[in-house]
Amino acid sequence: MPLHEFDSAQAAAPPAVAARTQRLRACATRAAGCACCGVARRLLWLCFAAVRHGDTAIAEMLAAEAEHYVDAGAHQGGCPQVPRPAGLRGGRTPxxxxxxxxxxxxxxxxxxxxxxxxxxxxxxxxxxxxxxxxxxxxxxxxxxxxxxxxxxxxxxxxxxxxxxxxxxxxxxxxxxxxxxxxxxxxxxxxxxxxxxxxxxxxxxxxxxxxxxxxxxxxxxxxxxxxxxxxxxxxxxxxxxxxxxxxxxxxxxxxxxxxxxxxxxxxxxxxxxxxxxxxxxxxx
The missing domain is CATH 3.30.420.10 (Ribonuclease H-like superfamily/Ribonuclease H)
Structure with a gap:
């Protein structure tokens, strides 16, 4: 999902949905090679579609399901959605x-x-x-x-x-x-x-x-x-x-x-x- 598309969809979402999707930003926009994030990304796409149709309850359910896949799934090595181990973080930080x-x-x-x-x-x-x-x-x-x-x-x-x-x-x-x-x-x-x-x-x-x-x-x-x-x-x-x-x-x-x-x-x-x-x- 392109970054501008994610930002636009998130901006249109209710606050509760927007807050849940924020932590999935890397999964949605940068983790193209991770199969686990691919499933979550499709759920996010459906979540934002539900927002456009005014179905907030379904949107929240889909966002929660995307979170589950990200938290419980087996990510590809180097997936940007996965936090680095303590003490070894900061690859993008000077x-x-x-x-x-x-x-x-x-x-x-x-x-x-x-x-x-x-x-x-x-x-x-x-x-x-x-x-x-x-x-x-x-x-x-x-x-x-x-x-x-x-x-x-x-x-x-x-x-x-x-x-x-x-x-x-x-x-x-x-x-x-x-x-x-x-x-x-x-x-x-x-x-x-x-x-x-x-x-x-x-x-x-x-x-x-x-x-x-x-x-x-x-x-x-x-x-x-x-x-x-x-x-x-x-x-x-x-x-x-x-x-x-x-x-x-x-x-x-x-x-x-x-x-x-x-x-x-x-x-x-x-x-x-x-x-x-x-x-x-x-x-």
Whole structure:
């Protein structure tokens, strides 16, 4: 069931029916491969049909039956309707942490960002040489505003994720990227050309009237004259770039898989930062 169809039908339902169907939103709109949710989805369709015909009692009965199938049925692995186990949730929520180690260069932060996109799932990652790291992953939906330049937009969003973390530090920042396209956009924004956006990127306001993320990022970069942008070749063994790439991969995996992703991420970051700092310490 398309998301807009579910939202319209739910909005027309009596409050009691709407409340019961809310928890079945993922089942109705995203669990296409789960047979259990398929049965519940058909019941929801009949429920909304009953609402349209003014039969609230039948609608409530069908909603309750759909809930039963969702609660008691055997779901397919990775079904979005099934809550993740405690402690391993949050595949679609940004994760961040900090590992122990050298503090980096006083007054200067060196950071790397990266993004990965595969089969409709995106992952973003960043690492800072003082031990901080973060990642975020999600699936692209039919109403996603990214446009056709998904890899480029994802690379830029990874930069936004990083800047959200260090916004108040006041330190100079050296930013390492392996995407020349992303570097060109960042350089243009830093030079004041904040209206330049990737082709096809949707510039309409987001929820609650918020500006699109890249519009906000462009304005932020324009206010960072001290930002130093540097290109690094991807998959060349650069420790910070490899760490950011690994975090993006973990972020993409954790959208559909259940595993201890924060521990995995922290271990990789610690190893890559050790490699990054060791030559400087030895010198």
């Amino acid at each position: 994760a961040q942490g900090r590992v122990p180690g050298p503090a980096g260069h006083p007054g200067v932060l060196v950071a790397a960002t990266d993004a990965g996109w595969k089969r409709g799932t995106c992952g973003l990652g960043y690492v800072i040489d003082d031990g901080r790291w973060g990642m975020h992953g999600w699936k692209f939906g039919p109403q996603d505003p990214t446009g056709p330049a998904k890899v480029l937009v994802s690379e830029l969003r990874a930069v936004g994720l990083l800047l959200d973390r260090i916004d108040d530090d006041g330190a100079d920042l050296v930013l390492l990227l392996d995407s020349l396209q992303a570097l060109r956009f960042l350089s243009a924004w830093q030079g004041g050309d904040t209206g330049r956006m990737p082709d096809g990127y949707d510039l309409r306001p987001r929820r609650y009237g918020a500006a699109p993320s890249l519009v906000r990022l462009a304005a932020r970069v324009a206010r960072m004259p001290g930002l130093r942008l540097e290109h690094v070749k991807g998959h060349s063994g650069h420790p910070l770039n490899e760490a950011a790439d690994s975090l993006a991969s973990i972020a993409r995996r954790r959208v559909t898989e259940v595993f201890d992703s924060p521990a995995r991420a922290a271990g990789l970051v610690e190893a890559f930062l050790r490699a990054w700092h060791t030559p400087a310490l030895a010198a």
